[in-house]
Amino acid sequence: xxxxxxxxxxxxxxxxxxxxxxxxxxxxxxxxxxxxxxxxxxxxxxxxxxxxxxxxxxxxxxxxxxxxxxxxxxxxxxxxxxxxxxxxxxxxxxxxxxxxxxxxxxxxxxxxxxxxxxxxxxxxxxxxxxxxxxxxxxxxxxxxxxxxxxxxxxxx
Amino acid sequence: xxxxxxxxxxxxxxxxxxxxxxxxxxxxxxxxxxxxxxxxxxxxxxxxxxxxxxxxxxxxxxxxxxxxxxxxxxxxxxxxxxxxxxxxxxxxxxxxxxxxxxxxxxxxxxxxxxxxxxxxxxxxxxxxxxxxxxxxxxxxxxxxxxxxxxxxxxxxxxxxxxxxxxxxxxxxxxxxxxxxxxxxxxxxxxxxxxxxxxxxxxxxxxxxxxxxxxxxxxxxxxxxxxxxxxxxxxxxxxxxxxxxxxxxxxxxxxxxxxxxxxxxxxxxxxxxxxxxxxxxxxxxxxxxxxxxxxxxxxxxxxxxxxxxxxxxxxxxxxxxxxxxxxxxxxxxxxxxxxxxxxxxxxxxxxxxxxxxxxxxxxxxxxxxxxxxxxxxxxxxxxxxxxxxxxxxxxxxxxxxxxxxxxxxxxxxxxxxxxxxxxxxxxxxxxxxxxxxxxxxxxxxxxxx
Ligand SMILES: Cc1cc2nc3c(=O)[nH]c(=O)nc-3n(C[C@H](O)[C@H](O)[C@H](O)COP(=O)(O)O)c2cc1C
Ligand code: FES
Numbered sequence: 113x114x115x116x117x118x119x120x121x122x123x124x125x126x127x128x129x130x131x132x133x134x135x136x137x138x139x140x141x142x143x144x145x146x147x148x149x150x151x152x153x154x155x156x157x158x159x160x161x162x163x164x165x166x167x168x169x170x171x172x173x174x175x176x177x178x179x180x181x182x183x184x185x186x187x188x189x190x191x192x193x194x195x196x197x198x199x200x201x202x203x204x205x206x207x208x209x210x211x212x213x214x215x216x217x218x219x220x221x222x223x224x225x226x227x228x229x230x231x232x233x234x235x236x237x238x239x240x241x242x243x244x245x246x247x248x249x250x251x252x253x254x255x256x257x258x259x260x261x262x263x264x265x266x267x268x
Numbered sequence: 269x270x271x272x273x274x275x276x277x278x279x280x281x282x283x284x285x286x287x288x289x290x291x292x293x294x295x296x297x298x299x300x301x302x303x304x305x306x307x308x309x310x311x312x313x314x315x316x317x318x319x320x321x322x323x324x325x326x327x328x329x330x331x332x333x334x335x336x337x338x339x340x341x342x343x344x345x346x347x348x349x350x351x352x353x354x355x356x357x358x359x360x361x362x363x364x365x366x367x368x369x370x371x372x373x374x375x376x377x378x379x380x381x382x383x384x385x386x387x388x389x390x391x392x393x394x395x396x397x398x399x400x401x402x403x404x405x406x407x408x409x410x411x412x413x414x415x416x417x418x419x420x421x422x423x424x425x426x427x428x429x430x431x432x433x434x435x436x437x438x439x440x441x442x443x444x445x446x447x448x449x450x451x452x453x454x455x456x457x458x459x460x461x462x463x464x465x466x467x468x469x470x471x472x473x474x475x476x477x478x479x480x481x482x483x484x485x486x487x488x489x490x491x492x493x494x495x496x497x498x499x500x501x502x503x504x505x506x507x508x509x510x511x512x513x514x515x516x517x518x519x520x521x522x523x524x525x526x527x528x529x530x531x532x533x534x535x536x537x538x539x540x541x542x543x544x545x546x547x548x549x550x551x552x553x554x555x556x557x558x559x560x561x562x563x564x565x566x567x568x569x570x571x572x573x574x575x576x577x578x579x580x581x582x583x584x585x586x587x588x589x590x591x592x593x594x595x596x597x598x599x600x601x602x603x604x605x606x607x608x609x610x611x612x613x614x615x616x617x618x619x620x621x622x623x624x625x626x627x628x629x630x631x632x633x634x635x636x637x638x639x640x641x642x643x644x645x646x647x648x649x650x651x652x653x654x655x656x657x658x659x660x661x662x663x664x665x666x667x668x669x670x671x672x673x674x675x676x677x678x679x680x681x682x683x684x685x686x687x688x689x690x691x692x693x694x695x696x697x698x699x700x701x702x703x704x705x706x707x708x709x710x711x712x713x714x715x716x
Contacts, residue, residue, distance in 0.1 A: 133465035133466035133467075134466060171449075175448075177448075177450035195527040197610075
């Protein structure tokens with residue numbers, strides 16, 4: 113928890129406090145800073161912005177984007193949209209799960225990788241699509257997925 | 269991050285193809301103000317707009333027959349007409365760039381390639397409706413597009429095209445970008461408004477319609493990115509020029525995102541009314557033998573191959589086939605694909621994205637998903653196919669606050685009725701022919 117000392121929270125609160133309807137934008141900033149929304153930082157943010165904790169809970173759990181726990185260093189997202197599913201996304205998840213020893217939605221014990229399934233990311237023409245952090249892997253083949261992911265992680 | 273080229277021929281079958289929305293899509297650096305201006309951007313921002321009365325602009329857009337490109341296809345000029353004349357409150361314009369309908373990737377390309385056309389359209393629309401403050405609600409995942417948009421806004425402000433007294437006129441407009449946070453339902457206009465206000469993006473019951481009471485309780489017009497990008501052309505060239513393209517009831521052009529079993533997936537701008545088969549040829553041709561096609565985004569009822577061959581890409585043709593043009597996402601699939609598995613991706617999606625407000629939708633989408641999963645895993649029983657349909661019938665129109673419910677029901681109803689033998693084949697794999705899995709307890713392969 114020490115790593116999440118809410119040092120930047122006052123600045124974020126100040127930036128958004130007087131803008132209408134800006135809780136989501138403030139939480140984006142918070143997650144941008146920490147990689148997720150730490151509970152104590154969210155508590156502090158709520159206090160400074162005058163937003164009840166109940167509303168913060170509501171918003172952080174409603175939207176997929178907000179993470180409540182520290183994700184792994186490298187986030188692997190496998191698109192499960194229609195086009196990608198058709199072109200073999202489940203197989204990609206299976207290969208990655210097997211190699212990493214985790215299910216979709218989990219993080220490896222060494223906190224290196226987080227594996228998740230996401231909805232259509234709008235690159236259907238390149239299906240199946242996997243993203244590793246911000247990098248997009250297109251037309252991925254099952255036999256190559258593990259190597260490609262490791263290569264991305266190394267490059268990052 | 270450029271994921272797609274935009275490459276469509278200027279002509280097709282001897283006919284010129286429209287370039288109303290996509291004019292700058294293949295111009296290098298077309299997203300930069302200087303380049304865009306060299307190609308005619310902001311031509312309307314001057315006398316063409318400001319010498320006319322706001323109601324004349326609304327009238328022109330109504331005459332053009334432009335219809336909303338976000339999915340519902342509602343006539344844009346009519347929607348604008350709902351805004352009270354002297355509301356005594358600010359009027360807001362909100363651009364829906366939440367693009368989340370599976371298979372749809374046109375707005376993303378618009379924001380990447382020609383953000384200035386969107387800004388120009390917003391100025392025209394804002395002037396017509398008396399808007400002082402406008403928002404662009406961008407899907408949270410589209411970070412690169414948000415960067416491009418912010419840069420374009422900065423350029424426009426610096427050039428005096430936004431802010432106080434635009435281009436020396438008496439009209440002033442400010443535009444803010446709001447970033448979504450990953451929820452399909454926020455594409456629904458009232459869900460979007462709640463999200464814009466910083467709340468959970470759960471839709472509101474209509475009426476009141478946003479045009480009367482929307483963001484912060486004030487009149488609010490929500491329009492899709494592509495809809496607003498058609499406005500400058502109409503202001504500049506007139507409704508009649510716009511009607512050169514398309515059909516009587518579906519005038520103009522539209523962007524279509526095509527993926528699936530097609531040789532050149534991507535975004536194309538074509539006149540409304542084009543036969544689907546001709547469109548497939550334009551996109552490099554179908555791959556394999558056509559089995560069916562989702563014609564307008566994941567909510568649109570699926571078409572059989574035979575229906576697809578008869579259909580044209582316009583609102584009337586698809587509604588006569590009991591489907592819809594929707595967001596213009598076209599997904600043909602061939603005979604090597606299993607329609608049951610296609611439906612499974614959709615039921616997962618809807619079960620996961622239901623916002624949970626309305627009982628039939630919240631419970632029904634999950635139930636359908638579990639029945640279908642059991643069936644696919646060889647645990648289905650006789651009667652399950654009818655069960656799927658009858659469950660989906662529970663969240664049809666009028667049973668839920670927003671159109672998410674019906675949009676989740678249509679794929680189930682249409683796949684089940686049009687591809688029934690494929691579902692029966694799974695049941696036949698279960699020797700007991702009665703359901704052998706407890707549905708309440710298991711939620712196999714939960715999406716998240
Ligand atoms: C579940 C659901 C999701 C929607 N998603 C989007 C979307 O991502 N983008 C969009 O423009 N419209 C979306 N719509 C349609 C909007 O509610 C609204 O009709 C549209 O933004 C109006 O703009 P238009 O008239 O220019 O199309 C969605 C509707 C529903 C019911
Ligand atoms: S289905 Fe994967 S990007 Fe659209």
